[in-house]
Structure formats: C-alpha cells, structure tokens
Amino acid sequence: MIKLNNVNKIYKTKSVETLALNNINLNINEGEFLSIMGPSGCGKSTLLNIMGLIDEPSQGEVSISGYRIDDYTGKSVAKFRNEHLGFIFQSFHLINDLSVIDNVELPLLYRKVSSKMRRQLAEEALIKVGLKNRMKHFPSQLSGGQKQRVAIARAIVGKPNIILADEPTGNLDSAMGNEVMDILLGLNQEEKTTIVMVTHDELMAKKTNRLIRLFDGSQVQ
Amino acid sequence: MLKNYFKIAIKVLGRRKFFTAISLFGISFTLMILMIATAFFESELGNDAPLKNRDYLVYVPMVSISKDYQDTIIQVDTHFIDNIAKYDTTLSFEPAGRSMSRSSPSYTFLRNNLSDIPFVDKMSIFSRGVSYDIFINSKKVNFGAVFVDENYWDIYNFTFIDGQAFGKTAIDNQEQVAIISKKASLDYFGTVENVIDKEVMLDGKHYTVKGVIDSGISSASEINAEIYLPYTHVKPSDLKDKSFLGSFAAIFLAKDKKSVQKIKNEINQKEKRIEIPTDLYDYDKIDIEVMTFFERYAKGIISSDKPEESFRILFGVILFFLLLFFLLPTLNLININVSRILERSSEIGVRKAFGANSQNILLQFIFENIILTFIGGVLGFLFALIVIYLVNDSQILGDTTLHFNYKVSIYSFFLCLIFGIVSGYIPAWRMSRVHIVNALKQNQL
Structure with a gap:
C-alpha cells in the first residue's frame, strides 16, 4: 500500500546539514495499523509527512497504492492527497472561524461534490465520531477530545484509504486519548482503513498491528 | 466552495476589527474618489443626452490666419588679391516672426x-x-x-x-x-x-x-x-461679414465613426485650397482648427498647436494621476493583506494537506479580498453619493453637474473588482506557494 525505498531526508542550512531520515525502507500493507515511536527529533513526523506527500524526500522513492510520486507541487499530488489520504494532527488544526460541520466539509470542497452531498457526508462522519449534536458549534466551544474527534471526522469524510495521525492523543488526557484511539481502531477494523500513527505512548502503540521505532533518523525496529 | 470562502472572509474581517477598519477606510476612500472622478468624467465626457453622437462629432471652433516674416541678411566679405579689393556678397534669409490673427470663424x-x-x-x-x-x-x-x-x-x-x-x-x-x-x-x-x-x-x-x-x-x-x-x-x-474671423463655430456629424478622421483630413486639405482675400488681409496662410469632441475638451485645458497633442497630454496626465491614486492605497492594502494572510498560514497548511492546490488557495484569498473591497465599495458608494450631492448643491464645479447613473455604477463595480484583484493577488500568490509543513508549524488558525 505504502512503499518507501531508501528514503533519506536532509535539511540543509548555510552551515549545517542535518540527516533527518536515513535510508528508510518500509512496506505498509493495506488495512494495517502501524505505529511509529521514537524520541523527540528522531524523524517520526518527517517520515509521516513524507508518507502523506506533504514533504518531499531528499533521496529515495515513495509510492502509494502503486502511484509513484515524482512531482510534489502540482495539481495531481493535491488531488491524490484529497482522495486517498486523511490527516490527524496533534494540535487538531481546526479552523476556528468555521463551525464544526464546515471544518469537516473542508476536504470535500476540493472535489466535485454538491453542497447538499457535502453536508450529508460531513454529518455521517460526525455521527461516526459521536458529535452529531455539536455540528453548529465552533472549535473554541469544544473540549480537546471533541476537537480531535472533529479532526478525525474531517480526516474520514472523504473516505480515504489511508489515515496519517501525528500524535493524535498527545494533547489529550488518558480518557479522551482512549476515546480517540477507540475510534481509530474501529476505523481500521471495520472499514479496513490503513492507519499510520506517530505516538509517544507505548500503551497506544501496543494496540496497533505493528510498531516501528526510529532513532536519529534510522529505523531500529 | 464560495459560500465557505464567504463565511470565513466575514469571520476573518470580524476577527481583527482595527485592521479591518483601516483597510475599509482606505478602500472606501479610494473608491469614493475614483467613483467621483468617474462621475465627473461621465458628466463631462459621457455620451448621455445631448451627447449621444459624441463619437461622431467633429468641431471647427477656431480659425487662425497668419504670415511668416523673414529677415534678409546681407554679408559682404572683402579680400585683397594682388592689391585689388574683391567683394564676396552672401544673402541669407532667417525667420523674423509671425503675424497672426486667431478667432472663431465667421458665418460666411x-x-x-x-x-x-x-x-x-x-x-x-x-x-x-x-x-x-x-x-x-x-x-x-x-x-x-x-x-x-x-x-x-x-x-x-x-x-x-x-x-x-x-x-x-x-x-x-x-x-x-x-x-x-x-x-x-x-x-x-x-x-x-x-x-x-x-x-x-x-x-x-x-x-x-x-x-x-x-x-x-x-x-x-x-x-x-x-x-x-x-x-x-x-x-x-x-x-454678412465677408471676413474669415467672426463669432461662429461649426459642428459636423459624421456618417459613421470612420468618417470622423476622413472629415478632419478633408478639412485639412480644404484649408490649403482656400484663397485669402488680399483686400481684407495681409496674410498668406490659414489654419482651420478641426478636432473631435475629446480633443476639443483637452484643448480647452491644455493649449497646444495640435488638438491631438492636447488630448494625448491630458489623457497621459489623467492616467498618471489615476494610477498614482490607485497605486498608493493598493500597495498599502497589499501590505495589510500580507500580514493578515500570514496569520493564517496554518489554515493554508491544513487546506493544502486536505487537497487544496495552489490555485485553490490563490482563488480563496482573492475572493476574500474582493469581498472586503466590495464592502469598502458599498461604503465608498455611499460616501460618493453624499459628496456628489454636496458638490452639486454648492455648485463648486460651476455648470458641471455630477450624476451617478447606472454607467458610473457599472464602472465603479469594475473598479472594485480590479482593486480587489490587484491588492489581493500578490499576498495570495505568496501564500499559495507556502510549503505545507512550514505552514502547519504555525499553530494559530
């Protein structure tokens, strides 16, 4: 499903070169729930961003569902992200000026979907995360757990086959974190969505199918 | 999609009220001035009644008759060759001035x-x-x-x-x-x-x-x-006066637009064939001033030998000042827009992550700016109506009465649109090219 071949990521400044990812080879199968762990700054998020096609590797190849990515700036990669990938961020990244339902509709704005259909799909996604009664609320009126559930609804509204979650429970207490994790597990088991999750939490990682560990940009497990 | 953009545009405007107020003041003031200027030009130069034939008119408002005088300069050089004086005389002619009479032509x-x-x-x-x-x-x-x-x-x-x-x-x-x-x-x-x-x-x-x-x-x-x-x-x-100069003027209605220039050419040709009666004038050249509606208007403001030149100069000056007046607030608005959009880089990151391409982002921010400009345009329109009422009431422009008709409204609509696009494009273009990862690092939404 997701294939990384000899992926390197180097950040260059005028005086320093930092190797963020070192020769990563990874195969993630369809329907798999993979967690990535490692200390801060080891390259977890960079790896996730590369898998999500929002960052470009310095060397190596990335292919998703057989689609090999060569151009990271064009319309085709944006379209691919829109149709195949969903993102969940640690700090939710909801748009405070939009209501919950408008936030959830966002990925559908970039598809040819009627406004009626957008609303219907967004409502379905909010029902899945148990927030139908919060549709008209604004993000500032929600708790951290609710915000992350809205972010999950936004990630799944376009029915992507891959969800990339960057520390989705990192900003939540354990009860809320478990709620969020249960939703992700449900998506993986019931809808066979492939999920890649970066986490610091061993307990959460243990709930997933596979765990890889990074250290200084290299895969160590 | 536009509804979504509209919602967010209104929210963003309400978020930073002070910035919005400054932007709106700049936009509405600029557009007010431009609308008043448009109303002025429309009143002065528009093709409303009685000037529906404006583009088909050729005027002969003035005629001048003249004579160029020359000085004859005689230069005598004396040389002695073999003790014999020899004289070399050179005659040269130099323009010494022109005598001219210029006035409206006579009826005859x-x-x-x-x-x-x-x-x-x-x-x-x-x-x-x-x-x-x-x-x-x-x-x-x-x-x-x-x-x-x-x-x-x-x-x-x-x-x-x-x-x-x-x-x-x-x-x-x-x-x-x-x-x-x-x-x-x-x-x-x-x-x-x-x-x-x-x-x-x-x-x-x-x-x-x-x-x-x-x-x-x-x-x-x-x-x-x-x-x-x-x-x-x-x-x-x-x-009955047989002299060339008098107190009349002529106006010609051309058969079609192409005929306007032909009429001008014909009159220019005609002036070469007109014989000046020697019993009336000691002149040898006649110049019939022939011009279009716009050239006549320009010549009334900028005096020049050729009406076409007056028109070109006036047009250039007006264009320069309009551009200047348009450019300064546009640059200011671009600046405000850049800081306003920079605050929203995280939102741009999210939108891009979920499938927006650079063009979508560009359109969104231009659309938002057009909304802002149109709110400013409505305010500017109201201010312009008040100013036009005051100008007409005080008769500060003399005989010219400013009117805000549907044409001025259409011009104003396009002014708003152009202003919105021009002032929104550069910031939007910059932000549309922001790298997603960098944009997402900004936490504020």
Whole structure:
C-alpha cells in the first residue's frame, strides 16, 4: 500500500546539514495499523509527512497504492492527497472561524461534490465520531477530545484509504486519548482503513498491528 | 466552495476589527474618489443626452490666419588679391516672426468653405458667447445664449421636457422663438410646466418659448446654455461679414465613426485650397482648427498647436494621476493583506494537506479580498453619493453637474473588482506557494 525505498531526508542550512531520515525502507500493507515511536527529533513526523506527500524526500522513492510520486507541487499530488489520504494532527488544526460541520466539509470542497452531498457526508462522519449534536458549534466551544474527534471526522469524510495521525492523543488526557484511539481502531477494523500513527505512548502503540521505532533518523525496529 | 470562502472572509474581517477598519477606510476612500472622478468624467465626457453622437462629432471652433516674416541678411566679405579689393556678397534669409490673427470663424467663412465636406451627415453652424442679464423680482439672473440653426437639434439630441425644437421656417422667417433649459425655466417662470408659448424678454425683445430641455450636464458652453435662439437673430452684420474671423463655430456629424478622421483630413486639405482675400488681409496662410469632441475638451485645458497633442497630454496626465491614486492605497492594502494572510498560514497548511492546490488557495484569498473591497465599495458608494450631492448643491464645479447613473455604477463595480484583484493577488500568490509543513508549524488558525 505504502512503499518507501531508501528514503533519506536532509535539511540543509548555510552551515549545517542535518540527516533527518536515513535510508528508510518500509512496506505498509493495506488495512494495517502501524505505529511509529521514537524520541523527540528522531524523524517520526518527517517520515509521516513524507508518507502523506506533504514533504518531499531528499533521496529515495515513495509510492502509494502503486502511484509513484515524482512531482510534489502540482495539481495531481493535491488531488491524490484529497482522495486517498486523511490527516490527524496533534494540535487538531481546526479552523476556528468555521463551525464544526464546515471544518469537516473542508476536504470535500476540493472535489466535485454538491453542497447538499457535502453536508450529508460531513454529518455521517460526525455521527461516526459521536458529535452529531455539536455540528453548529465552533472549535473554541469544544473540549480537546471533541476537537480531535472533529479532526478525525474531517480526516474520514472523504473516505480515504489511508489515515496519517501525528500524535493524535498527545494533547489529550488518558480518557479522551482512549476515546480517540477507540475510534481509530474501529476505523481500521471495520472499514479496513490503513492507519499510520506517530505516538509517544507505548500503551497506544501496543494496540496497533505493528510498531516501528526510529532513532536519529534510522529505523531500529 | 464560495459560500465557505464567504463565511470565513466575514469571520476573518470580524476577527481583527482595527485592521479591518483601516483597510475599509482606505478602500472606501479610494473608491469614493475614483467613483467621483468617474462621475465627473461621465458628466463631462459621457455620451448621455445631448451627447449621444459624441463619437461622431467633429468641431471647427477656431480659425487662425497668419504670415511668416523673414529677415534678409546681407554679408559682404572683402579680400585683397594682388592689391585689388574683391567683394564676396552672401544673402541669407532667417525667420523674423509671425503675424497672426486667431478667432472663431465667421458665418460666411463656414458657409462658403465648409458646407460641402464629404462624409458629413449633418453640419450645424452656431454662435455662442452672448449672455443676457435678466431681472426677475429684482434679482439679477444671467442667461447664456446660443444662436443655432435647425441641424443643431439633430446633432445634439437634447431631451425635451416640453414642446419641440424650432425648424428651418422659423429660422428663415426670423421668428422670435426660443428653447429654454429647465434651469432657465425654473429661474424665469418658477416652473417647467405650461411654459410653452409664454414669452421671455431678452434685451427688450420678446421670444416665445417653444420648448424646454433638460440642461446638458457637460460644461461645454454650447450645450449648457440657458436659452437657444435662431441664429438669424445675431446682428445682421455678423451674417454678412465677408471676413474669415467672426463669432461662429461649426459642428459636423459624421456618417459613421470612420468618417470622423476622413472629415478632419478633408478639412485639412480644404484649408490649403482656400484663397485669402488680399483686400481684407495681409496674410498668406490659414489654419482651420478641426478636432473631435475629446480633443476639443483637452484643448480647452491644455493649449497646444495640435488638438491631438492636447488630448494625448491630458489623457497621459489623467492616467498618471489615476494610477498614482490607485497605486498608493493598493500597495498599502497589499501590505495589510500580507500580514493578515500570514496569520493564517496554518489554515493554508491544513487546506493544502486536505487537497487544496495552489490555485485553490490563490482563488480563496482573492475572493476574500474582493469581498472586503466590495464592502469598502458599498461604503465608498455611499460616501460618493453624499459628496456628489454636496458638490452639486454648492455648485463648486460651476455648470458641471455630477450624476451617478447606472454607467458610473457599472464602472465603479469594475473598479472594485480590479482593486480587489490587484491588492489581493500578490499576498495570495505568496501564500499559495507556502510549503505545507512550514505552514502547519504555525499553530494559530
């Protein structure tokens, strides 16, 4: 499903070169729930961003569902992200000026979907995360757990086959974190969505199918 | 999608009220000035009645006759060759000046020389510059008068509030008839109703009112006069005078737009063939000033030998100031927009992560800016209406009356659109190219 071949990521400044990812080879199968762990700054998020096609590797190849990515700036990669990938961020990244339902509709704005259909799909996604009664609320009126559930609804509204979650429970207490994790597990088991999750939490990682560990940009497990 | 953009645009505007207020003030003030300028040019140069034929008009308002003088310089060189004096004489000629008379042409000159120009649909000869002091209830009112022929009413399509124009018979019979403007009717009779066949007294003569017209809104003197009389009422000597210079002007209505230039060329050719009577003038050159409506307007402001040059200079100056006036607030708005959009880089990151391409982001921010500009445009429109009312009420522009008609509204709409696009494009373009990962690092949404 997701294939990384000899992926390197180097950040260059005028005086320093930092190797963020070192020769990563990874195969993630369809329907798999993979967690990535490692200390801060080891390259977890960079790896996730590369898998999500929002960052470009310095060397190596990335292919998703057989689609090999060569151009990271064009319309085709944006379209691919829109149709195949969903993102969940640690700090939710909801748009405070939009209501919950408008936030959830966002990925559908970039598809040819009627406004009626957008609303219907967004409502379905909010029902899945148990927030139908919060549709008209604004993000500032929600708790951290609710915000992350809205972010999950936004990630799944376009029915992507891959969800990339960057520390989705990192900003939540354990009860809320478990709620969020249960939703992700449900998506993986019931809808066979492939999920890649970066986490610091061993307990959460243990709930997933596979765990890889990074250290200084290299895969160590 | 646009509904979503609209919602967020309104929210963002409400979020930073101070910035929004500054932006709106700049936009509304700029657009107000531009709308007033548009209303001014539309009033002065628009093709509303009576200037519906504006683009088909050719004017001959002035004629000059001249003679160039030369000095003859004699230079004598003396050489001694073999003790014999030899003289070498050189004659050279240098321009020593020009004697010239310039004035409106006479009736006879126009009738004799310019009444057979091809490509002309209609020609009218008229005389202006006469005004009458009238005392109404011991209050002095000044009526500017234009003496016109029958074609005048076909070339200028005045809107008649009541009555109709006088025709050839009335002119030939020297009937004491008059067409008065709405303003004159209000001044003289206190009303525009039932004034037909009433009399107006000018300089001891009684003229019967045959029509009341809506005053011309342009400042051109021959269309915003208070009273129009048959040209046969000018001093008889003015009609018979054989000299070239007098107090008339001619206007030609071209058959079509292409004929305008042809008429100008014909008149320029004609002037070369006109013989100047030696018993009247000690001149050898005649220059008929022939110009279009716009060139005549420009020449009234910027004096130049050639009306085309006056038009080019005036057009350039106006364009320069409009651009300057447009550019400064645009740059300011670009600056404000950059900081406003920078705050939203995280939102841009999210939108891009979920499938927005650079073009989507560009369109979103331009759309938002157009909304802001249109809110400013509505405010500017209201301010402009107030200012136009005050300008007209105070008569600060003299005879020119500013009107805010549908054309000015359409121009204003496009001004808003252009302003919105120009001031929104650069910041939007910059942000549309922001790297997703960098954008997402900004946490504020």
